[in-house]
Amino acid sequence: xxxxxLWVIAERRLDHIEPTTQQLITKARDxxxxxxxxxxxxxxxxxxxxxxxxxxxxxxxxxxxRDDRFPTATDAEHADALQQLVETYHPNGILFxxxxxxxxxxxxxxxxxxxxxxxxALGLRYDGETLIAVKPSYGDNIMCEITIPExxxxxxxxxxxxxxxxxxxxxxxxxxxxxxxHPVDRxxxxxxxxxxxxxxxxxxxxxxxxxxxxxxxxxxxxxxxxLAEKLGGRIGVSRPLTDQDxxxxxxxxxxxxxxxxxxxxxxxxxxxxxxxxxxxxDAKTIVAVNSDPDAPIFDVADYGYVGDAQTxxxxxxxxxx
Amino acid sequence: MKIVVCxxxxxxxxxxxxxxVTHNLDRRGLAGVMxxxxxxxxxxxxxxxxxTGAEVALLTMGPDDYAESVRExxxxxxxxxxxxxxxxxxxxxxxxxxxxxxxxxxxxxxxxLILFGRQAVDADTGQVGPIVAEFLNQPQxxxxxxxxxxxxxxxxAERLLEDTKQTLVAQLPxxxxxxxxxxxxxxxxxxxxxxxxxxxxxVWHHDDLDLDDTRLGQxxxxxxxxxxxxxxxxxxxxxxxTGTPSEAASQLIKALKEHQLI
Ligand SMILES: Cc1cc2nc3c(=O)[nH]c(=O)nc-3n(C[C@H](O)[C@H](O)[C@H](O)COP(=O)(O)OP(=O)(O)OC[C@H]3O[C@@H](n4cnc5c(N)ncnc54)[C@H](O)[C@@H]3O)c2cc1C
Ligand SMILES: Nc1ncnc2c1ncn2[C@@H]1O[C@H](COP(=O)(O)O)[C@@H](O)[C@H]1O
Numbered sequence: 169x170x171x172x173x174l175w176v177i178a179e180r181r182l183d184h185i186e187p188t189t190q191q192l193i194t195k196a197r198d199x200x201x202x203x204x205x206x207x208x209x210x211x212x213x214x215x216x217x218x219x220x221x222x223x224x225x226x227x228x229x230x231x232x233x234r235d236d237r238f239p240t241a242t243d244a245e246h247a248d249a250l251q252q253l254v255e256t257y258h259p260n261g262i263l264f265x266x267x268x269x270x271x272x273x274x275x276x277x278x279x280x281x282x283x284x285x286x287x288x289a290l291g292l293r294y295d296g297e298t299l300i301a302v303k304p305s306y307g308d309n310i311m312c313e314i315t316i317p318e319x320x321x322x323x324x325x326x327x328x329x330x331x332x333x334x335x336x337x338x339x340x341x342x343x344x345x346x347x348x349x350h351p352v353d354r355x356x357x358x359x360x361x362x363x364x365x366x367x368x369x370x371x372x373x374x375x376x377x378x379x380x381x382x383x384x385x386x387x388x389x390x391x392x393x394x395l396a397e398k399l400g401g402r403i404g405v406s407r408p409l410t411d412q413d414x415x416x417x418x419x420x421x422x423x424x425x426x427x428x429x430x431x432x433x434x435x436x437x438x439x440x441x442x443x444x445x446x447x448x449x450d451a452k453t454i455v456a457v458n459s460d461p462d463a464p465i466f467d468v469a470d471y472g473y474v475g476d477a478q479t480x481x482x483x484x485x486x487x488x489x
Numbered sequence: 490m491k492i493v494v495c496x497x498x499x500x501x502x503x504x505x506x507x508x509x510v511t512h513n514l515d516r517r518g519l520a521g522v523m524x525x526x527x528x529x530x531x532x533x534x535x536x537x538x539x540x541t542g543a544e545v546a547l548l549t550m551g552p553d554d555y556a557e558s559v560r561e562x563x564x565x566x567x568x569x570x571x572x573x574x575x576x577x578x579x580x581x582x583x584x585x586x587x588x589x590x591x592x593x594x595x596x597x598x599x600x601x602l603i604l605f606g607r608q609a610v611d612a613d614t615g616q617v618g619p620i621v622a623e624f625l626n627q628p629q630x631x632x633x634x635x636x637x638x639x640x641x642x643x644x645x646a647e648r649l650l651e652d653t654k655q656t657l658v659a660q661l662p663x664x665x666x667x668x669x670x671x672x673x674x675x676x677x678x679x680x681x682x683x684x685x686x687x688x689x690x691x692v693w694h695h696d697d698l699d700l701d702d703t704r705l706g707q708x709x710x711x712x713x714x715x716x717x718x719x720x721x722x723x724x725x726x727x728x729x730x731t732g733t734p735s736e737a738a739s740q741l742i743k744a745l746k747e748h749q750l751i
Contacts, residue, residue, distance in 0.1 A: 182653060242657075243619065243629055268650050272631040275616035278584065279623035284711030285583070287614035304720070305613050306500075310507065313716035328651075354663070355628035359656040363649070375750070399751065432750045445722045453748055454725065455741065468722045471744055473730040473737045483734040487742055 171205040172260035172297065175321070177250065177273075178210040178222060179265055180239065182362055185221040188265030190333035192326060193225040196263060197336060199294055200228075204260065207231055208340075211238040211249055219342050226336030231257075232344045240357045243269075245350065247276035252347040254281060259321045261299045263292075266325035274325050284316035285323040290330050290446070299324065308423045308443050329371055329427035369418050371426040375401025375433075378421060378448070381408045382437020382458060383477040389414060391481045392436065398488050404428065404448075406438050422447035436477040440465030457481075490543040490661075492534045493600040494567065495590060495621070496527040498551055498558040499611045507719050523558035526606030528565075528674035529667050533636060534604055535566045535675065541638060544568050546597070550578055550589050556690060563685035564677035570688070571597065575695040580707030583612070587620030588704045594625060596698060602644070605666040607632060615666065622664035629664040630657050634671060 176196050179186040189208070196206045206227040212218050214234045222230050233249065241249075250273070254262075262277075264270035266288040278285040290311075291302030299322040303312050316322040370376060377396045379388065389403075389412075396403050404421040421428055423443040433448055434455040440463055448454070449468050456469035457480050466472045473480050500519040523531075534545045547562045549555045550573040559570035573593050581589070594600060603625075605618035615631075622629035630636070630646045634654075639645035644663065648655045659665075677685070695705075703709060728744070730737035745751045 181651065186651065243631065244623070247623070268632050268648070271615055272619055272629070275583065275587075275619035276623040276629070278616070279587065279620040282584070282711070285616060286712060287583075287612075287616055300715070303613075306611055307613070308720065311718050311720045312714050314712050315715050316711050317713055319711045352628055354660040355630070356658045357655055358645075358658050359654075361654050363652050363654055432745070432748075440722075442720060442722065446720070449722055453745075453750060464722070466727055467724050469727055470725050471730055471741060472727050473734075473741070475734065475737075479734045480738060483738040484741065486735070487738050 171203060173207045173257060174200050174204040175259045175262045176206070176208045176227065177262060177264050177270070178208050178218065179267060179269055180212065180218060185218055186265060186267060186269075187333065188267060188270075188326070188328040189222070190225050191329065191331045192263045192265060193222065193227050194334045194336070195292060195326070195331040197226060199292060203294070205229065207259070209233075209250065209253060211235070211241075211246065213239050223340045223342070224335045225333060226338040227340050229341045229343060232342060233347055234344065235349050237349055237351070240360070242352055242355050242357060243272045243276055244352050244355070246273045247280060248350050249347045250277050251280045253345070254321060256345075260297060261322045261324070264323070264325045266327045270325050274323060278323055281321070283319040283321060283323060285325070286314045286316070287325050289324050289326045292324065292326065298322075304423070304446070308446050327427060329429065332429055369426060370402050370404035370421060371428050373402035373404075373428070374431045375399040376404045376421075376428060376430045376448075376451075377401060378404045378406070378433055378435045378438055379409055380406040380436065380438030383481075384409055384412070384437070385478070388436065388478055388481065391478075391485055394485060395434075395481065395488070399432070401430070401432070404433075406441075406444050435465055435469070436481065438465055439463050440468065490537070490541055490601045491546070491599055492537060492543050492602045492604060493546045493548050493594060493597060494527070494530050494534045494562070494604045495548050495617070496531065496558055496562055496606070497524045497549060497609045498522065498555040499524045499609055507717060521554060521557060523561050524606055524609045526608060526610065526669050528606075529669050529671050530604040530606050531562050531565055531567060532672045532674040533667055534602075536672065537602075537638065538566065546571065548590065548593060548597070549573065550581075550586060550593075559690055560685050561677070563688045563690075564682040565675055566681055568688060570690040572690060572692045573698070574692055577695045577702070577705050580710065581705065582710035582712045583614050583616040583620055584711060585705055585709040587617050587624060588709065589698070589700070590617065591621045591624035592698045592700055593693060594621065596693075601642075601661040603627070603662070603664045605664070607666055607668055618664055618666040625664070627662055627664050628659050629666075630659060631666045633665050633667050636665060636667070636671070
């Protein structure tokens with residue numbers, strides 16, 4: 169008997185693949201072991217070759233469906249195409265990125281298939297053929313393990329940047345298949361424009377200087393900018409600092425901001441609330457500077473300095489110069 | 490025009506604890522309030538009411554005390570409310586919840602616009618809106634960042650994807666879920682609070698709706714919660730940086746060099 173399929177639904181972002189797709193391929197390979205076949209589902213226009221951005225990550229198969237209407241298709245049209253594929257191939261599991269797109273299409277597909285969908289998972293593992301998804305709730309204060317014991321496919325949306333994409337050996341078989349495109353008349357995407365200034369976000373930086381409420385002064389921000397430059401990194405902030413004009417949600421680390429995996433993060437004046445920690449606790453090296461010796465940030469830090477953030481920052485910058 | 494806003498009642502704080510003995514959520518002492526994200530949907534509806542004279546109804550599925558959130562929404566200015574309450578609905582996941590809400594919307598009948606919050610803060614899924622849209626076979630605009638009437642029977646909305654801004658035009662009826670940045674919800678006025686007690690709140694039980702019993706409650710829910718626990722940050726062994734700030738800074742620089750970080 170052939171192996172049951174574990175699917176990753178590829179997501180497009182303008183003319184490229186959205187990075188969560190590659191992260192999910194790496195995770196799917198890891199979950200699949202020798203028991204499942206990893207298949208990426210890619211809906212693209214006839215002239216597109218987005219599969220080239222997927223092959224290096226080594227799924228077993230990339231199954232491409234081409235139609236010039238896909239790049240601007242609505243959620244309902246995507247869900248309809250995916251339903252046809254599910255009914256042909258009967259996958260065991262389907263992973264979507266918990267992006268706005270993924271979180272909009274997946275529940276419509278779920279409703280068509282009358283199966284279960286776990287939202288925004290932070291962890292995944294198989295127990296036999298049962299996929300166990302770890303899902304935060306109550307603002308990441310509680311973790312739940314959720315399964316879909318009886319129905320198939322088992323559907324999950326996975327939080328972006330939860331897993332790290334890794335290129336893998338092995339040659340993905342690229343196949344093509346077809347579906348019938350059923351246009352929905354009552355909804356049109358009339359424009360799609362790139363939002364500027366997202367070329368580098370805190371999520372891409374390998375070194376991060378993170379500022380919290382205890383390091384929010386203009387002088388501190390100025391010094392942190394210098395330190396970030398010297399490290400070749402970027403500033404990130406905890407949520408309270410997004411109230412400053414200088415920072416936006418794109419700079420925020422944490423549950424409702426960016427999940428990051430830098431080589432180094434130096435946290436100044438951040439207490440270490442669980443909603444912040446979930447966004448950065450996978451960093452390779454964690455440094456914390458806080459005047460409160462009992463701040464929870466020290467529990468997850470490799471190096472810690474108890475004292476005033478500004479004073480330490482000044483001393484650190486002096487020695488860099 | 491008729492607008493139905495779907496609202497949920499949630500525990501007033503996210504600081505829920507786990508009972509160390511039973512491993513269940515300990516919700517003792519937590520009052521219920523309207524899901525904060527749903528207030529943005531109510532506000533959008535009231536805005537359309539102010540500008541176009543739309544009629545605004547609220548719809549919730551849950552235990553009888555969810556009526557409090559419906560009253561709260563009526564005190565903000567909504568005209569009427571529906572509460573779907575029955576033991577048979579208990580334990581529903583998003584699929585079973587979406588089913589009952591969709592069946593109730595079919596009975597209400599003539600909603601032009603069905604609004605949802607971006608997600609409920611207890612479950613954090615944001616799935617119920619798209620599920621209802623699918624069951625009603627209606628177009629959807631999720632995470633709307635702005636919305637306006639652009640014709641007698643048409644809305645235009647913007648949606649911010651991770652790095653793209655989409656403009657969407659929908660012919661009504663349609664389902665919309667809103668981003669919280671869309672607006673600032675109004676507070677109830679004393680007069681509206683008083684009025685809210687005279688506004689009609691319709692309670693529908695199991696037998697009032699056309700329902701397939703296999704799709705209800707826990708048994709109609711494909712997902713099962715098998716374990717609940719508090720997240721434990723992965724603790725690391727802390728090396729303290731000690732002495733004067735300057736001494737501590739040089740210890741850090743030495744360590745960063747050892748790790749080839751600088
Ligand atoms: C649903 C939900 C989602 C959330 N999502 C996020 C998220 O994505 N990201 C996020 O960051 N937060 C998030 N939060 C908020 C989170 O719970 C915390 O409130 C927030 O992280 C606190 O930020 P902070 O550590 O900067 O501030 P505080 O908790 O106020 O901590 C400031 C710290 O600075 C220290 N300090 C003060 N003065 C000095 C000084 N001179 N020198 C050195 N140290 C000093 C203090 O000892 C303290 O530890 C979320 C909350 C909820 C409910
Ligand atoms: N029990 C419910 N009754 C009415 N509306 C609900 C209910 N649960 C969820 N909703 C709506 O669906 C949205 C998304 O909820 P959720 O999918 O649970 O995160 C909420 O913001 C509400 O608008």
